[in-house]
Amino acid sequence: MIFYDKQPDIFALKRNMKHYIIGVLSLIFVFSCTTDDTVYEVGSDFIENNIQLRVIDTFAVKAGTFKLDSLITSSTNRILLGNVKDETLGSLTSKSYMQLVANTFTIDARAVYDSIGFVLNYDTYYYGDTTKVQTYKLHRITETVEPKDVDNFYNTSSLVYDAAVLGQTSFIPNPNKATDSIFIKMDDILGEDIFTKIVDNDINTTDDFLQYFKGLAIVPDISENNHVLGFNAQSTANITGNSSMRLYYSINDDDSEDNSYYVDFTIPSADKQFNEIQTDLSNTIIGDFVDNEEIKLSENTNNSIYTQAGSGLTSRIEIPSIKKLAEISENATTLSAILTFNPLKGSFNKSNPLPNTLSVYVVDHKNRILKQLTDIDGNVAAAFLFEEEDEFSENNYYSVDLSGFVEEILFSDINLNYALMIQYDNFSNNVNNIVIEHNPNTNKEIKLSVKYLTY
Template identity: 35%
Template sequence: MRKLLGLIALLALIVSCSDDTINDSDFVAGGTFTNSNIRVVQIDTMNVETYTMKFDSLVTSQATRMLIGKYKDPVFGAVKSASYAELLPNSYSIDSEAEYDSIGFFLKYDAYYYNDTLKSNTIHIKELSELLKPADGSNFYNTSKVGYLEEDLGSITYTPRPLGTDSLFVKLSDTLGLGLFDQLQQKDITNTEEFKDYFHGITFQPGEDDDGSIIGFDFSTSVMRMYYSIPGEESRTQFTADFTINTTSSPIPFFNQMSVVETNEYLKTITDKEVLLNSSESDNQSFVQSGIGYTTKIEFTNLKTLFDIPGQGTLLNAVLKIKPVLGSYSDELALRDNLALYIVDQNNDLTEQLLGTDNAAVQATLNRDGQEFNDIYYEIPLTTYIEGILSTERDADYAFILLPENYNSTVDRFVLMGKEGTDQGVKLELTYAIYDEDE
């Protein structure tokens, strides 16, 4: 399909200007235009296929936060997230006159939460029974497994205050504290490798029966802190020793383990990323859940039928609109304002983020203008993407997926409508100009 620059310029004037703006001094039409007909048509009948697929695993050692908690989702089932981390001391020296006092862990909220924060959560802190080493040598995943001891180092049941400035403090076992204190004071541990051999790290596990929320904590400012003191002639001088999450090693020995059980009958059929569940087979719905790996895949199957329209044409605009299923979201199970788009290949492997004009990342933006009438939808500008498909000679499997931003650091979830029914849950709106040249 040939692009006609003069046509586009003229159409821009037609669309954006009033009649009295177009005059002899502004635009002089050439013979090609004066002997032609131009039609601008709106097309919203292109076929849009939506599917649910699931990645086998997601890299979560590159996450930006600790995610700890559990809740029961009415659509997705019991969603759980636990964190695993290796700790290192800020010093390997404790004065020989010092005396141990106590030890605890400070968890710093980072403002992320999902589901109902009015319900209480429980956190169990446990000691790892093996070193934090990725099985593939490179990354930890949401499905990675590391052994830990059953006995708690400490636990807390709390009501989350994720937007607050205070940290959550968990008192830890004095057996742990005294052991670390003695090893450092007696100089049995003097370097990183010796410390890791003695103390492999910790895991933060949610309560087995919890049904509250999943909370984000800042792993760069959360810290295990030991308190000790040195006696003086008249008083004691207080000291602390901090043990922070190791962010200097590569790969970083930290990850979030995220899982879901008792999910709905549709999602149970998706066993790996090669399995695609068409929305027509799941009650006209597709599903997205970050952290777990569910995503909605979108394909346009008949775009090149535009070439069947008589005359020469050019695409002026393309917008995809897709609605969330009414009743699938709430204040607790919130819709996010934006979703990211990624290209996937024929094997459903994620290849790159979808880019638009000026190589800017394309986003799905939530349009709430009709919210009072329950008419909200995600709006996606796709002009550049579709132009690329139309300009390609060969037919290929072009598809992209929808994922929440920071999909490896959140548990956001969405239920989206398919194409079936009269409500037009998903549709592609094209503005197409047809140029018929007189022979």
């Protein structure tokens, strides 16, 4: 968080002055919506110096899209799998990697091997067309599940896995039922080998097992445009609805009871599972990015800017003329500063709904995240959705309190050159997207409206 030594005192003084002036103004008139740069004057009958209230909403906005270089995708407790293709956002594929261990490595010597498979339990998340068939393939990871030179796995991370397929399934999903699951039958040669090694005490511990079987990669078919699904990936073995590799065996003891048993191999800790999310924007109007500093301006991308969770695609809003407010008067304060923007009509639907809130971050000129946006009182400020009750959802919009942002820029001794980044609240565990319109031809432009008091 970047502040300068004297700013906290200035902000406190401004807040006190603002509260005093509001108290005076409340005896005189009620604020109402106004046109550009409207001025109200309050005479010296009330205070020694004149007060002017200006409502300014003619700020020039520079809107664009950039791409974060990476997002942490480990420790999300979600296996994210699938492939989607979009005319605007290109193709996106998500595979998942995980380490697996068992709570026990003890199997009765009388046991007989039955089968092995992987159970994927839905967590109800989905994106895309769930009426289409998808295929998942299982592969054996051939390197240790550890991040390279960092503490986390990212959407750009990957691990080497064997080309041989341990199991696969094709299915039409039913993601709305958290009690449902997908079962992928796995290679019995692998299953029998694990079973025999446990029975013969060649595998007695977690370390023994991880030396033998380092982990599993789940890879979706990428030939079709279908969907991305979320599956439960908890690190607690006995949790209901958890995903796991399951080894089945039976013990024949001539009684009438069920003699079927199984051992579950689950993710030992949340950081031992991650999702690799790959995107290809080369054939879209957005195009590929050279690096995370490159900005694709809205006028070159259909008068829109784009945010996509999981991939790092991010909307950026810059308002360079805020600093010019300081030229109006040396003695002034921001009563309110509200940023509004509209989601593009037709860009959202049942599988890609508008989120009730979006997170807003402050970034610098190189698109480095500095902090989360706060209001003038230091509280986190998000973008809140306001839905109008019209048949075509044409007037839905988001509103953000920029009072703290405006004040910080105005009363900084240097040119901060800050911008705003718009992202999903949980942008590491899903692939939803929002398209923000910035089009003067449709009157759907990103707009900042500031109520500014001079005294």
